[in-house]
Amino acid sequence: MAVYALTGFSLVSLLSFGYLSWDWMKPSLVADVATEPMEKSLPPTFSRPPHIIFILTDDQGYHDVGYHGSDIQTPTLDRLAAEGVKLENYYIQPICTPSRSQLITGRYQIHTGLQHSIIRPRQPNCLPLDQVTLPQKLQEAGYSTHMVGKWHLGFYKKECLPTRRGFDTFLGSLTGNVDYYTYDNCDGPGVCGYDLHEGEDVAWDQSGKYSTVLYAQRVSKILASHSPKEPIFIYVAFQAVHTPLQSPKEYIYRYRSMGNVARRKYAAMVTCMDEAVKNITWALKKYGYYDNSVIVFSTDNGGQTFSGGSNWPLRGRKGTYWEGGVRGIGFVHSPLIKRKRRTSWALVHITDWYPTLVSLARGNLSNVPGLDGYNVWPAISEGKESPRTEILHNIDPLYNHAKYGSLEDGFGIWNTAVQASIRVGEWKLLTGDPGYSDWIPPQTLTNFPGSWWNLERLTDGPKKSVWLFNITADPYERYDLSDQRPDVVKTLLMRLVHYNRTAIPVRYPAENPRAHPDFNGGAWGPWASEDDVEEWEGFEEPLKSRNKKKKCKICKLRSFFRKLNTRLMSNRI
Secondary structure, eight states: OOEEEEOSSOHHHHHHTTTTOGGGGSHHHHSOOTTOOOOSSOOOOOSSOOEEEEEEESSOOTTOSGGGTOSSOOHHHHHHHHHSEEESSEEOOSSHHHHHHHHHHSSOGGGTTOOSSOOOTTSSOOSOTTSOOHHHHHHHTTOEEEEEEEOOSOOSSGGGSGGGTTOSEEEEESSSOOOTTTOEEESSTTOEEEOOEETTEEOGGGTTSOHHHHHHHHHHHHHHHSOTTSOEEEEEEOOTTSSSOOOOHHHHHHTTTOSOHHHHHHHHHHHHHHHHHHHHHHHHHHTTOGGGEEEEEEESSOOOGGGTOOOTTSBOOTTSSSHHHHBOOEEEEOTTOSSOSEEEOOOEEGGGHHHHHHHHTTOOOTTSTTOSOOOOHHHHHHOOOOSOOEEEEEEETTSOOOTTOOTTTTTTTOOTTSEEEEEETTEEEEESOOOOOOBOOOTTSOOOSSOGGGSEEEEOOTTOOEEEEETTTOTTOOOOOTTTOHHHHHHHHHHHHHHHTTOOOOOOOOOOGGGOGGGGTTBOOOOOOHHHHHHHOOOOOOGGGOOHHHHHHHHHHHHHHHHHHHHHHHHHO
16 A cells, blocks of 8 residues: 655645645636637638747746746746646656657657657767658748757757758757756766757857847747748747756846745746747737747656756656656647637647647648647647547656566566556556656745655555556546556556557667767767768667677677777866
């Protein structure tokens, strides 16, 4: 039986703050009531393809927006969401690369080979080149396409770059996280380089400008130089609010009363990002785009609670398959929406944006079969039922296997040691090791030195590898029903088996020392020549298929890389 342990506060104290109240997410506190009647005068069907602005934030927690009850100020996001449609049954992926790859391709990770971890700076890996991307489909439909912000879909060769994958222009970073002012990124001790690019060139001249402000300014510049008579797609992938925790001082001052230093800096970054969105919206209106525009806002994964983020009252954090890792903040704001000012509980996943936006653009989807996403615009704009009934959160055969999982525990059809998660209807199943599983209230009450995040912990027992939740009735995942409903467990395991049969091999090659920025003028960028692309590309086989001989070869290769890297660092010093 589950045992709850509280540290730092008594249960009574938490209840007094309302943290453990089941009513925290009732509509009056979280969002507008979803039963609002349809507006009397509906906007006519738009006569030309709409301008599309897709805004993606990085590591913003589920709780960290004003309309979810946060103490962080987000007036722009609150207003845009209130005037549009709030998506309160919206799912993303638990880490950076997977969410971005699924947005850009409309396919689950298992269908692109990116089901394990992220693409690391020194890996000869990128979004598979055989995938037709969202911006490429929009280009086919006559759109001008632009990307501003974080790519994180690989760059080891030029064919992987944003400007080769469907974007007419690009200003941003290629790796996963950089300094907000200097744009330096270190992938381990001594492996550091500059990472801000304009198109396919290094943007050395932009150093010193805070990225959130820089990116918003670039969007305004793009809009000013383009004609609103021609359709435009802008993908704004803010670096904010990923670490490092950096913000202009004037934003930090607003939160000077916050006791937790990380939370204070994080809050400042969120508010700065909110003002950047305000400036983008203002530019849409100033330059004549707004009336025929669709603004989509999405987070990329759950908040990192180590670094000031909060997913309360959801369970877990970034990097986990608990709701705190995969349920995102999402809304759509547009004058073209037929039923505005409401909350939608339609099931939506980040893969759905691909077919939805291409359909809005009147593009052709017939030549991209096998998409995992659905066109959810009727559900968003008109309040119709979502065509989506299930979500494969992921199947990762390379992630550390759960110690006590087995094929026997999976009814002989699924090894429950394998990390996997799926939602079907109101049911959610997790197997293997889903990741850190605590509930973490917002870290604003005091500055707990290293222990604030242990406020409420659940002990499931030492031999657990299967969890089942009725996620509609129990959105906070407090009541595991796997023992009571083995029939549902088996049904969902069979769905995992079905999806696993369609999975392609995991693409997770070893790191290559030639990617070191010292070989690229001090900047991160493409490093593989045409001659060695074939040599370094490869698929990492599932753990169960490796034998000792293969492991030995890999160990020797990695040992060689480590020694070579040590020499490189010595030379640099």
